[in-house]
Amino acid sequence: MLAAMDLVSAILSAALERRRAEDRLRASEARYRFLTEHSPDLISLHDPKGRILYASPASLPMLGIRPELLNGSPIEGFLHPDDAERVAEEIRRAAGGEKTEESLPYRMRSADGGFIDVESSSTSFPEG
DSSP, X not given: OHHHHHHHHHHHXXXXXXXXXXXXXXXXXXXXXXXXXXXXXXXEEEOTTOBEEEEOTTHHHXXXXXXXXXXXXXXXXXXXXXXXXXXXXXXXXXHTTOOOOSOEEEEEEOTTSOEEEEEEOOOOOOXX
């Protein structure tokens, strides 16, 4: 009887710990989402080829472009032609885990077709 109670106790303890870990993960995700959605800076995530996987809501006031229109698009379409290769190379370097420039100035196309000066930093994003 005591062994069965120990087993039940161990199962309940593991389930409780899993629940606490899930709660911590949800809280962490909520903090991350809050930061990205309320930052005045455009935060974006790219694949190694430069396709935009995520663009924060700051894209609208900054570029006049809703983030969902950026998501899935190649970054090159939003860059000044003179800056496109340099920015794409920086993204490739970051995706490969190489050290990148601390700050990279370039120009991005806004919704009205003009270009605005921006500055960004890149870092690789751990998978998993």
